[in-house]
Amino acid sequence: MPRKILTVDDSRTMRDMVSYTLKGAGFEVLEAEDGVKALGVLANTRVDLIITDINMPNMDGVTLVKRVRAGGNHASTPILILTTESGDDRKASGKAAGATGWIVKPFAPDKLLSVVNKVCPA
Amino acid sequence: MxxxxxxxxxxxxxxxxxxxxxxxxxxxxxxxxxxxxxxxxxxxxxxxxxxxxxxxxxxxxxxxxxxxxxxxxxxxxxxxxxxxxxxxxxxxxxxxxxxxxxxxxxxxxxxxxxxxxxxxxxxxxxxxxxxxLEGETQTTVPIRPTASAPEAPPVDRSYRIVFRPNAELFRHANEPLYLIRELKALGTLTIDCDLARLPAFEAFNVDDAYLGWTMTLRADCSPAAIAEVFEFVDDECELIIEEIADAQAEPEVVAPPPAAEAEATNSPSESKSYETKPADAKTAGKTGSISSIRVDLYRVDRLVNMVGELVIAQAMLAQQFIETRKQDDPGALQGFEHLAGLTRELQECVMAIRMQPVKSVFSRMPRLVRDVGHKTGKDVRLEMSGEQTEVDKTVIEELADPLTHMIRNAVDHGIEDADTRLAAGKPAGGVIRLSAQHAGSNILIHVEDDGAGLDRDRLLAKAIDKGIVPASAKLSAEEIDELIFSPGFSTAAAVTDVSGRGVGMDVVRRNVQALGGRVQVVSTPGKGTRFTLVIPLTLAVLDGMVVAVGWEKYILPLTSIVESFRPGRGQIRVVPGGGEVVSIRGEFVRLIHLARVFGVSEAVSDPCQGLVVLIELANGSKLGVVVDELIGQQQVVIKSLQDNYDPVSGISGATILGNGRVALIVDIEELTRLYDRSTRIAEATRLPVAANA
Structure with a gap:
């Protein structure tokens, strides 16, 4: 049974790239375009890892991390946040909210996989 | 991996x-x-x-x-x-x-x-x-694709690593086991698990962290590479990374206790979470974010085309059906009607795929109004409504230019400057309203300003000056307004920076006509001007009336048809100088013989023997089109003549009829112009469109 990863990003490009990379490494990938939709997916599906962008409409990534950590099925599921190099404070706020780690955008496919491997090996 | x-x-x-x-x-x-x-x-x-x-x-x-x-x-x-x-x-x-x-x-x-x-x-x-941003340090470092760890010298070095997670690390779903595996991937690792803090069983708290590890790593990597392994957890654990001299490197005597790896998974709930089989995995597809999919436009176009062919095939079948009198068989008739209904529904569904809200074009307009208002020093507010109105994607793309032009015109020429407005008792700021709504199979787009209205004296003077109309011409107010659509006509007294660069409303009209639509203008002096674009929702199908002229069949757009009738002898008048009119309910409407426009022989030439189809043009004027007979109304799939042959004036496209024959779709707006050309009575007419010829 392949590990299941939920990628949350309002940018289709980013979702496509993350998805493609992870699928290529044998993961099963679900997608959501904002925090609210992500919670909807998580309510019905058990995933092994959540990768989320920070800046999103409706519900941002930091709030999503807090909500996931607050309890429920995924309270101890690893969560990676996507940040840009300039987003050190956002990295910190994501971490404070309970994120497991982060991936710096833009990323090369092997970098993404190595970070994923660190928190959720295939 | x-x-x-x-x-x-x-x-x-x-x-x-x-x-x-x-x-x-x-x-x-x-x-x-x-x-x-x-x-x-x-x-x-x-x-x-x-x-x-x-x-x-x-x-x-x-x-x-x-x-x-x-x-x-x-x-x-x-x-x-x-x-x-x-x-x-x-x-x-x-x-x-x-x-x-x-x-x-x-x-x-x-x-x-x-x-x-x-x-x-x-x-x-x-x-x-x-x-x-002053006060902030400007660091516009171009972002590199990936920040790779510094290169390490290719020599094996030994490190002593002490790693003692605290509870926070587990709460953030990090897993010491994975980190230790990462370290192992760097080189040769010996691990010693420190169980000293492990409490008695009854004091064990699953949410707490009790284990620690002391490791020796022999690898050709830098300390930074080791630190990177712990980058997510460095503030959630005690961590010591120190290089040790080779001589002191511990021999590999301490075999990693098998328990170490197992126990690394500190929180029982944690380890279980990865093994739990999602009970409801099957619902993933349903609850995932898949509420829309992306499809290549080419595929949609192919689908639209195929459905078009299907509609034609169905029409051909209908013809066969009637010819072989199968409709007398109730079972066959029922089946056939079901097929016809489904085909129509399928076509609507497919068309809906291409529909998009006009918002994507409208959204560019506030900016335009602001910019042009700024340049012209006018305070103009844009009010928009109906942005969600949907129309075919192709139509949307073609709307941008005409709309931009009209809005720009409205700000530049339509709205007066603040002093003039105040003097006229209006608020200093002007308002432009942009709205969209559906009307049958068309979309109506209004561009309305509360400016001074068209200056008819100047329009007429200019038209005469440019030789667009003869000096002796007596035009109605509406006809004068129509002049702004004449080619080469610029309403601005002076060419301004904003508009009036030679692209006039004639281009707008041509663009709109190319979409099978029409544009009309209504102007009230002192109150403002309103342009209305009437554009078919889709370029792919048309509700048409099939008419027979001699041996030919033509399609007239149903939306323009007001009525059809066979006139009595007394209704027809011949106008001095040529041409005929038909009198209907006290109104005289000009007659145009379709057969003469397209040079069809053996057609009915006496309107009283044939039929008159009363048509309303974009500018609101009416026209009586003389045809032999009406065949019936039908939704036709438009095939571009331009793509398959060459553009033909007076013809907006072609379609394939049920009997497999090609029928041409008449461009009614062009009719008067063509008719005048073919009958050479241009100077005798008062119709404004004719004036353009």
Missing amino acids: STPSFGSDELAQFRRTFFEECTELLADLEERLGALAAYSSDVEGLNAIFRAVHSVKAGAGAFGYTVLVGFAHRFEALLDRLRDGKAELDERTLAALVAAADVFSALVDLARQGETPADDFGADVAEELSAL
Whole structure:
């Protein structure tokens, strides 16, 4: 049974790239375009890892991390946040909210996989 | 584990997605910026703009568009300060945002075209952004694709690593086992598990952390590479990384206790979470985010085409059906009617796929009004409604130019300057209303201003001056208004910076007509001007009336047809100088013989023997089209004559009838012009459209 990863990003490009990379490494990938939709997916599906962008409409990534950590099925599921190099404070706020780690955008496919491997090996 | 890098095909696909997304994001950005200008500060708007810039930046970074990334970085920084309330949204800042949006959009375009912008591209705007950001250190470091760890010397070194997680590490779902595995991948690792803090069983708290590890790593890596393994957890654990001299390196006597790895999984609930089989895995597809899919436009076009062919095939079948009198068989009739219903429904569904809200075009307009208003020194407000009205994607793309032109005209020529307005007892600021609504199988788009209305004296003088109408011409007010659609007619007394560069309303009319639509104008002196675009929702099908003329069949657009009738002898009058009119309910309507326009022989030439189809043109005037007989109304699939043959004046397209024959679709707006040409009575007419010939 392949590990299941939920990628949350309002940018289709980013979702496509993350998805493609992870699928290529044998993961099963679900997608959501904002925090609210992500919670909807998580309510019905058990995933092994959540990768989320920070800046999103409706519900941002930091709030999503807090909500996931607050309890429920995924309270101890690893969560990676996507940040840009300039987003050190956002990295910190994501971490404070309970994120497991982060991936710096833009990323090369092997970098993404190595970070994923660190928190959720295939 | 495989580590794929993106192949050129995938990269091209991602890039396509990226630019498609950019188009949407930039349209949204424009719209939000327009709203921001109109309603001043609104945090949600700023957030949305920030997200748009941020998303473009992230994608741009992935594809290595460094200049775009650098610019986005400053743009984003200013937006960030605005939304955090650290900067104020004043006129200057707003102007900078608007300018930045322009540069940003231009940079995206350059990237799309695969061009590298000049070094100083948008430098003035970038400087202005920096100036507004003053006090912040400007670090516009181009972002590298990946920050790789520093290269290590190719010599084995030994490290002693002490790693003692605290409870926080587990709460954030990190897993010491995985980290230890990562270390192991770097070189030879010996592990010693420290169980000293493990409490008695009854005191054991599953949420706490009790284990620690002391490890020796022999690897050709730098301390930084080891630190990187722990980068997510360095503030959630005790961590010591020290290099030890080789002599002191512990021999590999301490075999890793088998328990160490097992016990590394400290929290029982943790380990279980990875093994739990999702009970409801099957629902994933249903609850995933898949509420929409992306489809290549080419595929949709093919689908539309195929359904078009299906509709034609069904029409042919219908013909056969009637000819072989199968309709007398109730079972066959029922089946056939079901098929006809399904075909029609299928066609509607397929057409709906191509439908999009006009919002994507409308959203560019607030910005335009602002810019033109700024240039002309006029205070103009834009009110929009019906942005959600849907129309075929192709139509949307073709709408941008005519709308831009009309709005620009409305601000530049329609709205008076503040003094004139005040003198006329109007508020100093002008209002332009842009609205869209559905009307049958058409979309109506109104562009309305509350300006001075068209200056008819000047229009007429100019038309006479340019030889568009004879000096002796006596035109009605509506006909004078129509003159602005004449080719080569510019309403501006002076060519301004804003409009009047030789592209006139005639181009607008031609663009709209190319869409199978029409544009009309209604002007009230002192009150304003209203342009109405009537455009079919789709370019793919048309509700038409099939008419017979001699041996030929033509299609008239159903939406223009008012009625049809066979006139009595007394209703027909011959006008001195040529031409016929028919009198209907006290109104005289000009008659046009379709057979003469298209040179069809053996057609009925006496209107009283044939039929008159009364048609209303875009400008509201009526026309009686003489045909032999009506065959019936039918939804026809439009095939472009231009694509398959050549453009033919008076014909807007072709279709295939049920009997497999081609029928031409009549461009009714062109009819009078063609008729006048064919009968050479141009000077005798008062009809404005004829004046253009």
